[in-house]
Amino acid sequence: MSSTQVTTGILGGGVISGDSHPDDLRRRVGERSEQLHRSRLVQRLLAAWTFPGNLVLLVLGVGCFTWLRTPPVWLLVLAVLLPLASSAASSRVLYNQHFRVRSLGMELRELRRAQREHQLDDLGGDDLLAAHKRYRAELPDTIERYRCESRGHRHKHNVLQGMTIAGAIVTSVVVAVSVSVVEARWLAVGASLVVAISAAFGGYAKYRERSLNLQQTADALEREYHSVELRVGRYRRFEDERAAYAEFAHEVESLREEHTRRLQQTGHVAGPEFAV
Structure with missing residues (x-):
């Protein structure tokens, strides 16, 4: 074809x-x-x-x-x-x-x-080396998906943190104003509720930990992607291309398995696009 x-x-x-x-x-x-x-x-x-x-x-x-x-x-x-x-x-x-x-x-x-x-x-080719090379050629798509997901979680974490910080400041100001303006007490109640919900949801979702996990995995996969081609790092000892790419495939699968294990430890399961 x-x-x-x-x-x-x-x-x-x-x-x-x-x-x-x-x-x-x-x-x-x-x-x-x-x-x-x-x-x-x-x-x-x-x-x-x-x-x-x-x-x-x-x-x-x-x-x-x-x-x-x-x-x-x-x-x-x-x-x-x-x-x-x-x-x-x-x-x-x-x-x-x-x-x-x-x-x-x-x-x-x-x-x-x-x-x-x-x-x-x-x-081309149908042997194991060709399969490993095809596996490497497809890896950038996986790395990009990891990083895209990481950016999304990081953005959600920043939004929740911003709402918590801004809400805390607004609550303090409104509470001070409510001493002389009784009607402002309802604003203090609303602002306090926003702060409580943001802090609770941020602690439960653990967006920061999930973003860091995805980013670390993406960086590690990218390092392996370049290292096997340049024969640096763990691949320096391999003179045979077939052995180097076999080690590369094993290492990539180990990194993805470790990523899934860390997700499970934080109480979340990897989506189908990140499954090993």
Whole structure:
């Protein structure tokens, strides 16, 4: 089966033409990677606007009714309309950005899969060495999935930590204000509830530990990926390519098994895409 046929079969949707050159694929992978990185940054900024930003606007709006005895009509209208308009607009923009990031991610995966198929097609062969080389060629996809999952858990951990810290500060301020403004006590109750829920959920989910576990495994797999090709580290003692790649396959499986064991120790089970 030729590289052209492989590429066409993988991408039946027409994202990549059947006669794409490996150099062209490499260039497009770089371009899409940069676009995806920028889109994710925009998505994080939009998420910060949608959730903490609108929450701040809502608190300020409630404060207009609570702290000001006789606020002007225009301020009351602004306090009501601004949070509503901001929430609707930011949610809509974030929704569109989510699908843009998803589309770029899918296209990038297709490009990388096509690039991998070119490499696998060049390897060919049915013996054990060829199987080990194909196994190595497919490893970058696994490493990327580990790192993507790690970034997601790290982001969730940072959000929960930010909510806990910001909520604690807001609670302290509102409690101090409630000494003279009785109506502000309900805000203190709400802020305390947010802090308690964020701290409890963060402690149960253990996002930080899961992110660290995934990142460590991805780094270790990448190190093995490069070491076997360069014959460094544990592979320096192998003069025979077949023995080196056999050791590589064994080490990669050991790392993935250790990763699953650490997940189970934290009370979580690896998803199907990370199963050994």
